[in-house]
Amino acid sequence: MTPQSHTDRPIRVLLQTTIPSTPDDWHIGRFSLLKAHLESLTSPHGRPMYEVVARDRSSEAHDPVLSTLDASDFDELWLFAVDTGEGLSDRDGAGINRFRARGGGLLTARDHQDLGCSVCKLDAVGAAHHFHTQNPDVPERCVADDTSAPSISWPNYHSGDNGDVQRVTGVGRLHEVLTRVDGSAIREFPAHPHEGAVSAANDDPAARVIATGTSKLTGRRFNLIVALEGGATGRALAHASFHHFVDYNWDTSTGCPTFVTDPVGHDLQRAPERLADIKAYVANAAKWLARR
Numbered sequence: 119m120t121p122q123s124h125t126d127r128p129i130r131v132l133l134q135t136t137i138p139s140t141p142d143d144w145h146i147g148r149f150s151l152l153k154a155h156l157e158s159l160t161s162p163h164g165r166p167m168y169e170v171v172a173r174d175r176s177s178e179a180h181d182p183v184l185s186t187l188d189a190s191d192f193d194e195l196w197l198f199a200v201d202t203g204e205g206l207s208d209r210d211g212a213g214i215n216r217f218r219a220r221g222g223g224l225l226t227a228r229d230h231q232d233l234g235c236s237v238c239k240l241d242a243v244g245a246a247h248h249f250h251t252q253n254p255d256v257p258e259r260c261v262a263d264d265t266s267a268p269s270i271s272w273p274n275y276h277s278g279d280n281g282d283v284q285r286v287t288g289v290g291r292l293h294e295v296l297t298r299v300d301g302s303a304i305r306e307f308p309a310h311p312h313e314g315a316v317s318a319a320n321d322d323p324a325a326r327v328i329a330t331g332t333s334k335l336t337g338r339r340f341n342l343i344v345a346l347e348g349g350a351t352g353r354a355l356a357h358a359s360f361h362h363f364v365d366y367n368w369d370t371s372t373g374c375p376t377f378v379t380d381p382v383g384h385d386l387q388r389a390p391e392r393l394a395d396i397k398a399y400v401a402n403a404a405k406w407l408a409r410r
Contacts, residue, residue, distance in 0.1 A: 128169040136205025144200040185209040188216035194223035199234025211239030218352040223407025227357035230312040246356035248315040278309025281370040282383030293328040295402040310361035324348035
């Protein structure tokens, strides 16, 4: 039997949250539709393209997988930062930084205010994320956008209700992760009433904003995705919200933690085929991050 070449073997993807398994929270089980979609993708020869491992963070001081990720055989990490500040230890952050330095692909996604601010430990990728108390955005953007939830402060861009879709606008040259199979641009993502803030650092030539959204409350444009690439360092994508990927925002009937009390939209319930763009994006991103 001929051993698989590097390009034939499945790409190993780690889907990972930054919290221990907690039933009433955004644990990794709430990303099951994303996992199933990645596992459904096949090569032109009909082989599975991705081998997906999904896990929550260990309750240990240093996560045994993240802190040694550079020594693993994973090709990419999709990190859903759902913590309130303590989601990554210094060793965890160092392991992820070494993983990217050795060429591993990295997707990070956080949310409003300080939710997921542990990603600030991640070198250039952390610099792409702005929070309320850590690495804040420029002063003119440090203002509340969504006013429907007074307990949630900036950054909190309102792209729509959970269950609805938002318009995605490409920035500059259309990035390959935002291209449909027919060559047209991806235009819709799942919406969320209070997305976070990302930007491309002025002193980082490897980073650029590739997509923006528009607030349905204020009309402000805000950054949705930052791409980082260059040299031997692994490619990376920084997302303004993990709600682009979570089950609840693909299908609200899957449920959400009890602390989520926002109104529910019905765009995707009425027309589930409108998930086609986010599914195309997921396929593109997984391939791009692995440099295949």
